[in-house]
Amino acid sequence: MHIKAVPDTLTKLTQMGDVTLYEPAGDQPQSEKPNGRYQARSLADCISNVSTPTGKKPILKTMLTTACERDCFYCPFRAGRGKTKRVTISPAQLADAFDKMQRARQVDGLFLSSGIIKGSITTQDKIIDTVEIIRKQYQYRGYVHLKIMPGAQYDQLYRAMQLADRVSVNLEAPTQERLTALAPKKDFAVELVKMLQLAKQIKQEHPHEKLANTVTQFVVGAVGDTDLELLSVSERLYRQMGVVRAYYSAFSPVTHTPLENVTPTAPIREHRLYQASFLLRDYQWELEDLPFVDNGNLRTDVDPKRAWAELHLRQQPIEIMTANREQLMRVPNIGPVGADAIIAARRKGRITDISQLRKLGIHAPEQATPYILLDGHKPPAQLRLF
Numbered sequence: 001m002h003i004k005a006v007p008d009t010l011t012k013l014t015q016m017g018d019v020t021l022y023e024p025a026g027d028q029p030q031s032e033k034p035n036g037r038y039q040a041r042s043l044a045d046c047i048s049n050v051s052t053p054t055g056k057k058p059i060l061k062t063m064l065t066t067a068c069e070r071d072c073f074y075c076p077f078r079a080g081r082g083k084t085k086r087v088t089i090s091p092a093q094l095a096d097a098f099d100k101m102q103r104a105r106q107v108d109g110l111f112l113s114s115g116i117i118k119g120s121i122t123t124q125d126k127i128i129d130t131v132e133i134i135r136k137q138y139q140y141r142g143y144v145h146l147k148i149m150p151g152a153q154y155d156q157l158y159r160a161m162q163l164a165d166r167v168s169v170n171l172e173a174p175t176q177e178r179l180t181a182l183a184p185k186k187d188f189a190v191e192l193v194k195m196l197q198l199a200k201q202i203k204q205e206h207p208h209e210k211l212a213n214t215v216t217q218f219v220v221g222a223v224g225d226t227d228l229e230l231l232s233v234s235e236r237l238y239r240q241m242g243v244v245r246a247y248y249s250a251f252s253p254v255t256h257t258p259l260e261n262v263t264p265t266a267p268i269r270e271h272r273l274y275q276a277s278f279l280l281r282d283y284q285w286e287l288e289d290l291p292f293v294d295n296g297n298l299r300t301d302v303d304p305k306r307a308w309a310e311l312h313l314r315q316q317p318i319e320i321m322t323a324n325r326e327q328l329m330r331v332p333n334i335g336p337v338g339a340d341a342i343i344a345a346r347r348k349g350r351i352t353d354i355s356q357l358r359k360l361g362i363h364a365p366e367q368a369t370p371y372i373l374l375d376g377h378k379p380p381a382q383l384r385l386f
Contacts, residue, residue: 009097014043024247059109068115072183073258083256095133109143120149124156131163150191164212169195174229181223196241213244221265222251226296248273268300276304306332313371338362
């Protein structure tokens, strides 16, 4: 289908470009960064291949407006930054443009954010209005991920959770002190944490409704935050507020902002935070299990699971034939699926060779050999060719 309608809106989307470059929307956030530019000049820059609970989809990631009355120190859309091109699209225009793109099979999902104009409540209303049109007028039933504005009202959050598959309440920083250095006009407890508390309350009050899951995001490394701080908050969000995942966005300085001369955060730090976060969320690790170094950060030269294994399993390897599921998942390269496969195989016979682990679907089982015993014996280490 050739798109002939709403050329003005498509032009505005093109002018916005990859404005949500550092706003992850799916389950593989690091794959959503095709380049390092803000406000590119191609409609394709608005579309990201996003991993969703129902598979990978081309998602329109955009904003209702790039104008904003807040002055977050790291943000390219902060108030007063003259270099930013201000573009605004009405809810009806954006809904119509999305419908045309969706029918043309250019996109199959929406991630919608916005700068804040005339307050968070007015802005949140416009976000909700957009998706109301998409859901009701255009009958779209696919994936929608919405941003929740700081300090939005209970009814707005509830309605957004009814309309979307996922909603984002971005904490941005782990404490009020860090947030003040990053976004001085935001209140950590009242505007942000309270939104996550309300989202949990809404789910408890409406147990029979299908409501959106809640996620959050942190800007990493701009204002001295440590991995210990970030993961401590993440653990509480997982355990106490029902947040399904935390996103970590390595800080990248933007010209003409107060933090333009701050050193960018290495991508490997972002990667290690994700690995540690998954251990907390999916493997039921405790914060105290994570091997932080003296500065409160994780090692970047090795993943946190292997760093833990070096400290705890090198001298006391785990016996594959008797270890329980939780113990098996402490071994590098053995996850929940691998642990279940090992337990099932043990019922049928003994596991005595590393090749048996490979047949059970354990990827690169030789990397686990320093930390395990097979039927009472250490498996032979893989010999180096050179």
